[in-house]
Amino acid sequence: MLKVGVVGATGYAGEEVIKILVRHKGVKITELSAVIDKEEPISSIFPAFKGLLDLMCYKPDPEKMSGNVDIVFLALPHKVSMNVAPVFLKAKKSVIDLSADYRLDQDVYKIWYGIEHKDKGNIASAVYGLPELYHDRIKDAKLIANPGCYPTGAILGIAPMLSAKAIDKGSIIIDSKSGVTGAGRKPDLALSFSEVNENLKAYKVNEHQHKPEINKILSQVAGENIDVIFTPHLIPMNRGILSTIYMKLNKPLDTKGVIDMYRKFYSGRPFVRIYDEGKLPQIRDVVFSNYCDIGLKVTGNTLIAVACIDNLKKGAAGQAVQNMNIMAGLDETEGLI
Secondary structure, X not given: OEEEEEEOOOOHHHHHHHHHHOOOOOEEEEEEEOOOOOOEEHHHHOHXXXXXXXXXXXXXXXXXXXXXXXXXXXXOOOOOHHHHHHHHHHOOOEEEEOXXXXXXXXXXXXXXXXXXXXXXXXXXXXXXXXXXHHHHXXXXXXXXXXXXXXXXXXXXXXXXXXXOXXXXXXXXXXXXXXXXXXXXXXXXXXXXXXXXXXXXXXXXXXXXXXXXXXXXXXXXXXXXXXXXXXXXXXXXXXXXXXXEEEEEEOOOOOHHHHHHHHHHHOOOOOOEEEOOOOOOOOHHHOOOOOXXXXXXXXXXXXXXXXXXXXXXXXXXXXXXXXXXXXXXXXXXXXXXX
C-alpha cells in the first residue's frame, strides 16, 4: 500500500486529490497539511469526509511529513512549491507538483512569474505530467510537473495535427473559457459572486502565464518553435474548461479524416475521447471526470477543435492521480473511473 501525503490539502485541488485518494484501492493517505488557523481533522474542515477520512491536518512541516510518505502531492500556489519540493526529493520521496514551479525553464519562469527560481537543480529532472504524450517518461520520474488546466485541454486538442505536420504552425488560435475554481480558493474581488455571476470576460489576452507552457510542449511535439494566440475567459460556473481551437490545414483533409488521425494518435489513452463526426463536447459531458473530450470539424481549409475538461480533475487533481498511478505501476485508471 502506497503511503501518500497532500500539502495544501484545503485548496480546491488539494481537496479534490483527497476525494479521489480516499476511495483509491492502492494508497493510504498518511499525511495532510495546509496553512490553517488551527490543526484539526480534515473531516472537520470538509464534513464530506466524515467517516471516510478523519486524519489530522497539520500546519506544513515537510521534514516531518517526509518520514511517513512514499509520494506527496503539492497542491500549493505558484512560487511556493519550489521551497517545499526539494525537502521531499532529498528524502528520496516522489513528488507531484500541481503548481507551475517545475513546468518551465528557469529563465522563462522568471519572465512569466516575476521571481528567480529557488530550485534550479531539480528543474531539469522534472517530467511534464501529460500522460498522453509522456507516459514512458512519467513511469521513471521522481518529480512530476503536473500540467496547468488550460494547457491540458489545449495541447491535447492540437498535438495530433502538429505531430502529423498537417497544420500551419503559425495559425493556431486558442479561445478558452474556464469556471471560477481555476483561479484557486483565495479572496479576490474579481472572483466574488457579484462580479462573476451573469458575466463573461476575457482576461490576460495572449499574456496568460499558461501561454509559455502551451508553447513549450507544442514545440516539443512539432520539433520546431510554436507560438500560439491564447485568450482565456472567465465564465460564471464553478468548474470546467471549454477550448475552441482554430488551425489552418496545410493539406487536404475532411472531418472524417481528421477524426481518424486523432483516434489513432490517442489509441490506448483511456482519458481522451474523440467524438463522432457532427458531434461536439460540452462541459457537462466531462465535469467531475478525468476525461478530455474532443470534437472536430473541418470547414474549408480550417480545422476547428473543441476540447473540454474538468479543470479540477483532468486539469489538476485527476491528472495528478493518473500520474501517480503510472509512477507506481498501478492501473492508470485506478480511482478515476
